[in-house]
Amino acid sequence: MCAIRREPGSYRDSRGFVFYDGDRVCRSVHRIAAADYEAIRDSGVIAESVRQRFLIPTAESSGYSELRQQVDGAYVLEHERIPFISYPYEWCFRQLKLAALHHLEYQMFLLSRDVMLRDANAFNIQFIGSAPIFIDLLSLAPYREGEYWLGHMQFCRQFLNPLLLWSVVGVPPNPWLRGALEGISSTATAKMLPYSSMLSWTILTHVFVQASLERRRAAKPEATLSSISSRRPLPKAAYKGLLEQLHRKISKLSRKNSKDSIWEKYSQKNSYSETEESTKKSLVLNLVQNCRPSKVIDLGCNDGVYSNVALGGGAGYAVGFDFDIEATDRAFQLSEQKQTNFLPLYVDLANPSPAQGWMEGERQGLRDRCRADLVIAFAVVHHLVIGRNIRIAEVVDWITSIAPVGLIEFVPKTDPVIPIMLALRDEEPVEYTEELLITELNRRVEITEKTRLDPSGRTIFSFRRLGL
Amino acid sequence: MNMSKKNTQILGFGILFFSLVQPALAYIDAGSASLILQGLLGALAIFVATVSLYWRRLIDFLLRKKTTLDKDEHDKSNERNKED
Numbered sequence: 001m002c003a004i005r006r007e008p009g010s011y012r013d014s015r016g017f018v019f020y021d022g023d024r025v026c027r028s029v030h031r032i033a034a035a036d037y038e039a040i041r042d043s044g045v046i047a048e049s050v051r052q053r054f055l056i057p058t059a060e061s062s063g064y065s066e067l068r069q070q071v072d073g074a075y076v077l078e079h080e081r082i083p084f085i086s087y088p089y090e091w092c093f094r095q096l097k098l099a100a101l102h103h104l105e106y107q108m109f110l111l112s113r114d115v116m117l118r119d120a121n122a123f124n125i126q127f128i129g130s131a132p133i134f135i136d137l138l139s140l141a142p143y144r145e146g147e148y149w150l151g152h153m154q155f156c157r158q159f160l161n162p163l164l165l166w167s168v169v170g171v172p173p174n175p176w177l178r179g180a181l182e183g184i185s186s187t188a189t190a191k192m193l194p195y196s197s198m199l200s201w202t203i204l205t206h207v208f209v210q211a212s213l214e215r216r217r218a219a220k221p222e223a224t225l226s227s228i229s230s231r232r233p234l235p236k237a238a239y240k241g242l243l244e245q246l247h248r249k250i251s252k253l254s255r256k257n258s259k260d261s262i263w264e265k266y267s268q269k270n271s272y273s274e275t276e277e278s279t280k281k282s283l284v285l286n287l288v289q290n291c292r293p294s295k296v297i298d299l300g301c302n303d304g305v306y307s308n309v310a311l312g313g314g315a316g317y318a319v320g321f322d323f324d325i326e327a328t329d330r331a332f333q334l335s336e337q338k339q340t341n342f343l344p345l346y347v348d349l350a351n352p353s354p355a356q357g358w359m360e361g362e363r364q365g366l367r368d369r370c371r372a373d374l375v376i377a378f379a380v381v382h383h384l385v386i387g388r389n390i391r392i393a394e395v396v397d398w399i400t401s402i403a404p405v406g407l408i409e410f411v412p413k414t415d416p417v418i419p420i421m422l423a424l425r426d427e428e429p430v431e432y433t434e435e436l437l438i439t440e441l442n443r444r445v446e447i448t449e450k451t452r453l454d455p456s457g458r459t460i461f462s463f464r465r466l467g468l
Numbered sequence: 469m470n471m472s473k474k475n476t477q478i479l480g481f482g483i484l485f486f487s488l489v490q491p492a493l494a495y496i497d498a499g500s501a502s503l504i505l506q507g508l509l510g511a512l513a514i515f516v517a518t519v520s521l522y523w524r525r526l527i528d529f530l531l532r533k534k535t536t537l538d539k540d541e542h543d544k545s546n547e548r549n550k551e552d
Contacts, residue, residue, distance in 0.1 A: 148503050148506050148507075149502075149506060150499070152499065152502040152503075152505075152506060153499035153501065153502035154499070156502070186501070205505065205509060206505070209505055209508070210501050210502060210505045211501075213500075213501035213504050213505055214501040216501075217500050217501050217504075225500060227504060228500050228503050228504065228507075231503065231504075231507045232507060232510070232511065234506055234507065234510040235510060235513070235514065237513065237517075238506075238509065238510035238513040238514070239510075241509075241513055242506065242509060
């Protein structure tokens, strides 16, 4: 066997699986799927999908003969590597909407070439910067006249219903999606949507009627199954009509009550001056120009101002995390407008996405994905230490484990934001001093530069791992 | 415990069990509601397409008839003008 590592989340499809060989991302196509794969490949659909940026660039590999013998694999395909794997529960509204539209547009493209997608798993869409891309080539199957859209229920659970909760009810579905990897059922969605939403034909049919059919299925399973077995073929025009109807509806959805959040305009309204901001920008720029990072992680990224400085200075890719979903949405829209390699994600750093799913390996935890060449942690430490009572040693431990070089900001207790954070706290906060931060940094890394920002009294520490 | 009391208890538990138990297929069936919905929407699409086809034919027929009538009227009027 080659020195390969099988992707733990790639177990659902018996027709192949994803594996890693060092930095290479490969997919085994088993013999049972070979005929379908060859038909689709020979029709030129895969090449055209890649050209039109629907599908991740993919090439056949001539290697891995031993592996192919062992798993009865007919082909091994190599995919271009996604810079950072993200999950639907880490996406803002705009990201989930774009992913849903990408799925539908790709289906329409495929259907016009007599190919269909066998499922509608939201995890099969990833982002490269602000551009969505489909990654699961084995979901493609030849379309046969009269076939039903087998991924319809999954599409409703993983895309339509969460978007409707966001748009119609005004509730971000991220915590629910994080707890329910299969998505949100139509039955649950129907209970939460107002009756007035039934005036929309798409919501009436795809949510309320489907929920009613789900209840009927639960009450009379045998009758339901017998009515399915005697079902009429679905005309291709009706299949296409379903996709177009959902596309029209989702295109029009917007976030309900999308008022400014506390942090959404933080980069415009904050407690430090323009001079201090330009000092922070120049610190980022200098570090980027010195270490030429291919990947930057920006903790507490807000609208991504420092990630964009890093990208402007020559960083290859930037991933930002923020626990304010409105700010994440704004950051993503800026990334989309400027077409940058910046991927902002909704993450609460004190409660990051866990490893979960089958054997807790199907979806990776944030910690396992958090590897970069440079980390920016501006205005983060005080939120974790004062706001969430996490010991400064643990915060420093985590931040310095992300990248070999980085920037950490210390906000003094005299800063206007600290009394606000402490206003309603009656317990004694954990120890939070600049001296302690310096001590903990010195235990793990080398402080290469210390910059005091005046007049706020904030301090930026540049660090690098010992021995670099 | 006599036999009739025991039988009543078993019957009672049986009724309780079958009234509380979830339908066995409820959790193994992946998307039957979605397939039925698609079947209904597909049938509706065919119905709407058929109705609109016949509606269009009816409109075409009526328009053709009207056009023919108008044409006849126009021809007659022309003939009258020639006679004058």
